[in-house]
Amino acid sequence: KSGFISIIGRPNVGKSTFLNRVIGQKIAIMSDKPQTTRNKVQGVLTTNDAQFIFIDTPGIHKPKHKLGDFMMKVAQNTLKEVDVILFMVNATEGYGKGEEFILEKFQTVRTPIFLVINKIDQVHPDELLKIIDSYKGKYNFSEIIPISALEGNNVENLLKQIKEYI
């Protein structure tokens, strides 16, 4: 099994931390450069029975960028070509305008989208349930998976779920 995965989310939600954890190298940090490349491979995780290829999707959360519209098209095309999109949000912040903006960009995309709620090490379980609730009706996510990219909680399960879609 082999599949392409794109991680989308506002700055600071933990995308690089997640990549660094699963890839085990500093590739993600090295790719934090100006948005000059497209469909860039950020890292590859090869396990016994699957290969996860993480693809960078520049542009999707930079609405005020000068090349905003063009980059947005590029980003949306990328999203249509991957097998799974991980929409990563911060468990300590909840649904807001930034998330709404990104979800709007997903409307034309048929790719399975996982809601990945990161930083669960920082919230009480009740709080997590409220966050999950706040996403009800916003989008028909294929899976909703809480994780801590920093501490590793539930990351294995997330990979297992991705495997079902690639």
Ligand code: GDP
């Ligand atoms: P990115 O901008 O989405 O790539 O976010 P980063 O991976 O750079 O993470 C932003 C900040 O959040 C860093 O200080 C990380 O250490 C922190 N962070 C990322 N994941 C977690 C997590 O699961 N728990 C906690 N407590 N902090 C996290």
Ligand code: MG
């Ligand atoms: Mg980053």
